[in-house]
Structures are given as C-alpha cells and as structure tokens.
Amino acid sequence: MEPIIHLNGVSMIYGGNGTRATALSGVSFDVRPGEYAVITGESGAGKSTLLAILGGLQIPSEGTVRIHGVDLSALPSDGLADFRRETIGFVFQAYHLLPYLTARENVMVPMSPERVSPGEKVERADSLLAAVGLDGKEDRLPSQLSGGESQRVAIARALVHDPPVLLADEPTGNLDSATGEQILDLFSGLNGRGKTVLMVTHNPANLARATRSIRLRDGRVEEDRILAPLAV
Amino acid sequence: MNIRKLAWKNLLRRKSRAVFTGLGIFLGIATFVAISSITSQMEGAVQDQLDRFGANIVVSPRAERLSLGFGDIALGGTEVAHSRLAIADKERIASIHHKDRIRSVVPFILAASDVSGKNLVWMGLPSTDLAIARPWWKITGSPVRERGEVLLGAEAAAMLDKGPGGTVTAGNRLYRVAGVLHPTGEKEDGMVIADIGDVQSLAKNPGAVTYFEVAALCKDCPVEDIVAQIGQALPGARVSAIRQVVESRKAAVDQLRRLGFGVSSIVLLIGGLMVLVTVMGGVQERTREIGVLRAVGFRTRSIFSLLFWETGWVSLLSSLLGAATGIAAAYLVAPSFGIEHPGIRMLPALLGTAAGLVLGLLGAVPPARRAAALSPTEAIRTL
Ligand SMILES: Nc1ncnc2c1ncn2[C@@H]1O[C@H](COP(=O)(O)OP(=O)(O)OP(=O)(O)O)[C@@H](O)[C@H]1O
Ligand SMILES: [Mg+2]
Numbered sequence: 001m002e003p004i005i006h007l008n009g010v011s012m013i014y015g016g017n018g019t020r021a022t023a024l025s026g027v028s029f030d031v032r033p034g035e036y037a038v039i040t041g042e043s044g045a046g047k048s049t050l051l052a053i054l055g056g057l058q059i060p061s062e063g064t065v066r067i068h069g070v071d072l073s074a075l076p077s078d079g080l081a082d083f084r085r086e087t088i089g090f091v092f093q094a095y096h097l098l099p100y101l102t103a104r105e106n107v108m109v110p111m112s113p114e115r116v117s118p119g120e121k122v123e124r125a126d127s128l129l130a131a132v133g134l135d136g137k138e139d140r141l142p143s144q145l146s147g148g149e150s151q152r153v154a155i156a157r158a159l160v161h162d163p164p165v166l167l168a169d170e171p172t173g174n175l176d177s178a179t180g181e182q183i184l185d186l187f188s189g190l191n192g193r194g195k196t197v198l199m200v201t202h203n204p205a206n207l208a209r210a211t212r213s214i215r216l217r218d219g220r221v222e223e224d225r226i227l228a229p230l231a232v
Numbered sequence: 233m234n235i236r237k238l239a240w241k242n243l244l245r246r247k248s249r250a251v252f253t254g255l256g257i258f259l260g261i262a263t264f265v266a267i268s269s270i271t272s273q274m275e276g277a278v279q280d281q282l283d284r285f286g287a288n289i290v291v292s293p294r295a296e297r298l299s300l301g302f303g304d305i306a307l308g309g310t311e312v313a314h315s316r317l318a319i320a321d322k323e324r325i326a327s328i329h330h331k332d333r334i335r336s337v338v339p340f341i342l343a344a345s346d347v348s349g350k351n352l353v354w355m356g357l358p359s360t361d362l363a364i365a366r367p368w369w370k371i372t373g374s375p376v377r378e379r380g381e382v383l384l385g386a387e388a389a390a391m392l393d394k395g396p397g398g399t400v401t402a403g404n405r406l407y408r409v410a411g412v413l414h415p416t417g418e419k420e421d422g423m424v425i426a427d428i429g430d431v432q433s434l435a436k437n438p439g440a441v442t443y444f445e446v447a448a449l450c451k452d453c454p455v456e457d458i459v460a461q462i463g464q465a466l467p468g469a470r471v472s473a474i475r476q477v478v479e480s481r482k483a484a485v486d487q488l489r490r491l492g493f494g495v496s497s498i499v500l501l502i503g504g505l506m507v508l509v510t511v512m513g514g515v516q517e518r519t520r521e522i523g524v525l526r527a528v529g530f531r532t533r534s535i536f537s538l539l540f541w542e543t544g545w546v547s548l549l550s551s552l553l554g555a556a557t558g559i560a561a562a563y564l565v566a567p568s569f570g571i572e573h574p575g576i577r578m579l580p581a582l583l584g585t586a587a588g589l590v591l592g593l594l595g596a597v598p599p600a601r602r603a604a605a606l607s608p609t610e611a612i613r614t615l
Contacts, residue, residue: 057527078531085529096524100245101238108233110528113537121233157528 002069003030004164004196005054010063012049012219023049024060024219031198031212033164034230036191038207039200041216047200050216051167054198055088056080068164085110089158089195093170095150097142103129103153104138110160128156132186148179155186166190168199172206184209235534239541249510253543253592254550256506261551261588264496265558266565268580271492273562273571275485288455289446291325291462293317294470317441321466325446328461335447338365341428342442343435348392348400355423356431365445372396373411376427382407383425386415391422400424403434500591507595511543515599522603532604539600540593547592554588555581 012024023046031037039047052058053065056072057080065072068087075083084090097106107125114121129138132152142150151171158166168187172180180203188209191197199206207213211230215223243250293316317339325337341356357365359376369375373396376383384394389412394400398409407426415421432438448458455473462471515522522535530538559581566574 055527078533081526081529081531084527090527092524096520096527098242098521098524100241101233105233105241109238109525110530112233112235112238113530113534118233161529 001032004033004068005029005031005198006064006066007054008064010050010053010060010065012046012053012058013061022219024053027063027216027219027221029214029221029224031196032230033196034191034194035212036187036197036210037199037212037214038210039198039214039216040202040204040207041222045216046219047216048169049219051169051198051200054165055090055167056083085161087163087165089155089161089163089166091151091154091158091166091168091171093173095142095147095154095174097150097153097157099142102139102141103134103145103149103156106142106153107156107160110157124160125156128159129153131159132156146179147175148182151175151183152186155183155190159190164194164196166195166197166199168197170200170202172201172203177205235537236541239538240545242538243542243545246514249514250546253507253510254546254553256503257547257588257592258503258550258554258557260496260500260503260591261554261584262558262561263499264587265555265580265584266561267492267496268583269559269562269577270566270569270571271489272577272580273566273575274488274569276571288474289448289459289462289471290443290474291317291321291446291466291469291471292443294468317444317466317469318439319441320439321441321469322444324465325444325462328458328465330448330458330461333449333458335449336361336364336445338445338447339428339441340365340443340445341431341435341437341440343431343437345402345431345434347388347402347424348394350391352388352391353419353423354402354431354434355420355425356428357425359427362425364447369416370414371411372414373409376410376425379427379430380405380407381410381426382430384409384412385421385423385425386413387422388424389413500587503588504591504595507543507547507592508598511539511596511599512602514542515539515603518603519606522606526606535604536600539596539603543592543596544589547589547595548585551585551588551592555584558584 007030008028010024010027011022014021014023027046027050039050041047049058053060054067056067056075059073067083070083070087072080072083098109101109104122104125107128108121111121111124126138129135129152132155134149134152134156137145137149140149142153145153151174155171166187171187172183175183184206187197187199191209191211199210207227211226211228213223213225213227214221319339322337322339326334328334338357338361341354343354343356344351345354346352347354359378359381362369362375371383382400384392384400389395389409392400394409394412396409396411400407400409402424407430413420413425428441432440446458446462448455459471459473463469525535525538559576563574563576
C-alpha cells in the first residue's frame with residue numbers, strides 16, 4: 001500500500017549563524033494509511049517540530065515531505081493552508097479553543113471562510129459534537145467545560161473537514177488519567193474508522209493502543225517499532 | 233459562523249479594547265464633521281457679514297486725464313469729466329441683470345466749501361444710508377439723521393473747535409453738529425459729513441453725484457460680471473471693483489477653511505494611530521489564536537479579512553457615531569460662530585464616515601501583515 005506519509009532526510013535547523021539549533025536531523029520514515037503511531041522522546045527531542053512539519057505548519061530546512069500524495073515543499077502558503085484544511089486535523093495539549101465562542105462555534109471556526117449555508121454548518125458541528133459525546137453541551141463556552149470536554153470539542157473541530165490524518169501533540173497532557181483514557185478511546189475509535197493518527201506523548205501507557213512507536217532523540221529517530229500488525 | 237461573525241464575536245469579547253480603538257476614530261470623525269460643517273456654514277455667514285461691511289464697487293464718472301478711484305476722487309474742475317453722474321443713475325445700477333446681488337447703492341457727493349471760515353471738504357450721502365455705507369464709524373453724539381445736521385470728522389472738529397450740539401455756518405445757513413467721528417485714519421477725518429441734499433445745495437448742483445458706492449453680494453458670483461453689467465448700464469461711467477476688499481474676503485474664508493482642515497486632519501491622524509496601536513497590540517496578544525486559525529486551514533486572506541472585519545466593524549460604528557455627534561455639535565454651537573440659520577450638512581458627514589472607515593482599515597494593514605507573517609509554529613509553540 002502507498003504510504004500516506006513519506007518523510008525522507010528531513011532536517012530542521014532553527015536560527016541563524018550564531019545560535020543554530022538543530023531540532024531534527026535526517027529523519028526518514030513512511031506511515032501507511034490507518035496506522036496509529038505514537039511519537040515519544042525527551043523534552044527538546046524534536047517531537048513538536050516533527051508534527052509542525054507533518055502538518056505543513058513549517059517548511060523543513062532539508063528533505064522531502066509527501067503527505068496524501070502532496071509534496072509539501074512545492075506548495076505556496078495558500079496551498080499549505082488548503083492542505084491543512086483538507087488533509088490534517090490538529091489536536092493540541094492546551095486545546096486552543098477560542099474562549100469567546102461556544103463549543104458549537106468553535107467547531108464551526110474552520111468552516112468560517114467557507115460559503116456553506118449557516119444551517120449546514122450548525123448541523124455538521126452538532127453531529128460532530130454528538131460523535132465526541134458532547135450532546136447537549138453545544139452552547140457552552142470553553143470556561144463552562146471540563147478539560148476532557150474541551151479536548152473533545154478540539155477533536156470535533158479537527159474532524160470538521162474529515163481529514164485522513166490526525167496529528168495530536170500530547171492531547172492528554174493536561175488531563176487526569178481517567179479522562180485521558182476517554183480521549184484515547186476517541187482516538188482509537190477514529191483510528192478504527194480509518195484515520196491515520198500520529199500522537200506525541202510522554203505517557204508510556206499510551207503505547208498500548210498504538211500500532212507503531214517512533215522514538216526521537218536529539219532530532220533523530222532512535223527507534224521505530226511496529227507494535228501491532230495493521231489489519232488490511 | 234463566518235468571518236464577519238467571528239470578527240464581531242471577538243470584538244464583543246474585548247469590549248474595552250474595541251471602545252478604545254473606536255474612540256480615536258470617533259473623536260477624529262466627530263471633530264472633522266463638526267469643524268467642516270461649521271466652516272462650510274461659516275463661509276456663508278462670513279461672506280454675508282463681510283458683504284454687509286461696506287461697498288466693494290465704486291462707480292465714478294469717466295475722466296479724461298486723471299484716473300479716478302475710490303478714495304482718490306479729484307475735486308474741482310482740473311479735469312474734464314466726460315459725463316456726470318446723477319441721482320437718477322441709481323435706478324439704472326439697481327436694474328442690472330444681477331440686481332438681486334446688489335445690496336445697496338449709495339450716492340456720494342464731495343464738494344469743497346467754506347465752513348465757519350475754514351475751507352473744508354463736504355461729503356454728502358443720504359442720511360438714511362449712513363448706517364449701511366459706513367457701519368464701522370464710531371460717533372460721539374449721533375449720526376446725521378436729517379438735513380440741517382452735520383457730522384464732523386475728528387480733525388475737522390478739532391480745526392473748528394466744535395463738538396456735538398454745536399453749530400457751524402456754511403453758505404449762509406446754520407448747521408447743527410449732531411456728532412463727531414472718532415479718528416478713522418481716512419480722508420473723512422478732515423471732512424464734514426452731511427445729507428446729500430444739503431451738500432448738493434451748497435455746491436449749487438442739485439441732483440449731482442460724485443460717485444456711487446455699490447455693495448454687491450459676491451458669494452459664488454464673480455464681481456467682474458456685476459462690474460461689466462453696471463458698465464453697460466452707465467456707458468459714461470467708470471466702474472471698478474475694489475479688488476482689495478473682494479480678495480480679503482476670500483482670504484478670510486479660505487483661512488478659516490484651511491484651519492478647519494488642518495485641525496481635523498491632525499485629529500484624524502491621531503485616530504488612525506490609535507487604531508494601529510490597538511490592533512497591533514491585539515495581534516501580539518492573539519498570536520496563539522492566529523496560529524490556531526492557520527492550523528485549521530485559514531488562508532492568509534482569511535486572517536486578513538478577520539482583522540479587517542474587526543476594525544471595519546469598529547470604525548464603521550464609531551465613524552457613524554462620530555459623524556452624528558459632529559453634526560449635532562455643529563448644530564448646537566453654530567449660533568456662537570455667527571451662523572444664524574444652522575443647517576445639517578450631509579457632505580461632511582458622508583466624507584467623515586468614509587474617512588473613518590478608510591482610516592480604520594488602513595490602520596489594520598500593518599497588524600494584518602504582521603499576523604499573516606507570523607510563523608504558525610511560533611504561534612502554537614506555547615503548546
Ligand atoms: N523557534 C525556535 N527557534 C529556535 N529553536 C527552536 C525553536 N523551536 C524549537 N526549537 C528547538 O528545537 C528543539 C526541538 O524542539 P521541540 O519543541 O520540537 O521539542 P519537543 O520534543 O516538542 O519538546 P517538548 O517535549 O518539551 O515539547 C529544542 O531544542 C528547541 O529548543
Ligand atoms: Mg513539544
């Protein structure tokens with residue numbers, strides 16, 4: 001099967017002459033559709049940088065990145081924005097909901113530049129919120145939601161455009177373990193329905209649900225292991 | 233949920249910031265609208281008042297050798313006048329095509345005559361026209377109200393040693409001194425002013441007129457046209473506009489307009505800077521939010537449009553409010569600027585609203601560019 005993610009010799013060097021920081025050096029791996037890869041590594045190993053590159057938020061200093069058949073280095077900035085909208089769903093540790101919008105409105109944010117009828121947008125948001133178990137809480141503000149509920153809203157938001165790839169940077173980092181488990185259940189469910197998931201995590205317990213583990217160290221892939229065979 | 237609504241929600245959440253941003257524009261536009269609607273109404277009022285203030289056209293006989301002009305009227309018979317002016321010519325002047333522009337036509341006669349043993353120049357004009365022709369004269373006593381009364385110029389009074397209530401003799405007649413003119417620095421200081429009929433009899437020249445002073449309302453009408461029309465009506469006369477008077481009126485109004493424009497430009501500029509600063513601060517504060525929007529696939533254009541809608545809403549509302557306040561303020565203070573019939577000028581209000589909107593949007597350009605240039609990772613680095 002064609003890999004959905006193809007990285008070859010990816011390096012990321014921050015800063016200029018004096019203060020050069022190498023965040024990634026020569027990272028290469030392929031991810032096939034439907035994989036659930038957990039990315040681990042110490043703080044500063046380059047995990048977030050890797051996700052930013054995979055999500056087209058950052059252009060690597062070197063190497064090629066091809067995702068879902070698109071060569072990211074060839075895309076202009078609008079092309080990258082379109083790529084993110086159509087192909088990638090981001091979930092962050094700190095949720096990053098807009099505090100002045102209700103749950104429903106937060107889910108609708110990615111659709112706001114689109115010429116879709118308001119009714120259709122609401123319908124789509126509500127069905128996504130129901131899918132993450134937030135039925136009846138559509139009109140709450142983030143301040144009126146628990147951490148787990150906020151993260152569910154963020155996941156619903158990431159799913160708005162039904163992207164094939166989900167990128168999550170420590171999505172359970174701010175949650176207690178029980179709530180974290182529920183969020184991981186959601187990811188497992190999504191993975192079960194065919195989404196490719198790449199999740200950065202510090203928590204070794206998260207490895208249990210993944211099909212693959214990639215460990216970074218000082219910007220290099222230290223270990224790349226298949227945990228469970230992919231059901232084809 | 234669309235960009236417009238997103239922008240609106242964001243504004244509501246930061247009400248005090250929005251109010252502060254809007255305040256600059258509000259004050260700028262209110263000042264601009266108030267000043268420009270007052271100045272545009274004042275132009276009319278000033279023009280009216282200036283036009284009320286004495287004449288701006290002089291009609292005198294065409295003379296062969298000497299060029300005649302206001303304040304330079306030759307006396308006696310040294311030059312041969314081609315034609316003489318008479319009281320009847322007043323009708324001709326008053327019936328030109330632009331007659332509705334003519335506020336007043338005042339006949340004057342100048343004659344040299346003996347007064348209580350001194351040879352002085354007499355200036356005669358209809359006593360009823362005195363207030364119209366010389367509204368700026370300050371008089372001790374009272375002005376000439378009827379025949380048989382005279383008004384003495386300051387020097388003439390000193391020379392004759394007469395004051396209000398005294399009498400002078402001329403041509404075997406007794407005249408009562410009604411008042412004495414405060415020094416004006418002009419030729420009338422040495423003159424005796426009396427009713428035109430008295431001076432005509434003294435000069436033994438009934439009906440004679442030395443010159444006419446015409447006060448034309450020359451707001452948006454070239455004084456040249458009026459001059460030409462009087463010239464046609466009185467072919468034998470020399471008609472000249474007192475350029476200086478006309479020009480200084482224009483200059484006064486122009487100055488007023490420039491002052492108004494200058495003041496409101498400065499206020500508007502400050503308003504624009506306030507928008508720039510607050511929106512710029514907002515962008516910095518919202519680095520993360522903008523990063524999230526980019527992460528969920530907002531194109532640069534959508535980020536731009538979000539920031540533009542935010543300032544757009546603020547500047548639209550505050551410009552409209554500013555324009556309304558400006559109009560109201562102009563209306564209320566109009567009387568103290570000599571505007572007798574204050575009106576509502578729509579043009580400054582429309583211009584003001586448009587200017588406020590443009591300014592607000594311009595103020596958003598640098599912050600929007602900055603937001604668009606933000607690296608999304610920097611924006612979400614605080615993960
Ligand atoms: N904008 C930047 N400029 C300079 N150096 C940077 C920048 N962003 C990241 N780095 C450096 O790159 C390296 C990798 O950073 P990254 O954020 O990817 O680490 P991480 O694995 O996500 O760490 P953590 O677990 O603490 O989140 C670090 O050494 C970091 O200091
Ligand atoms: Mg990180």
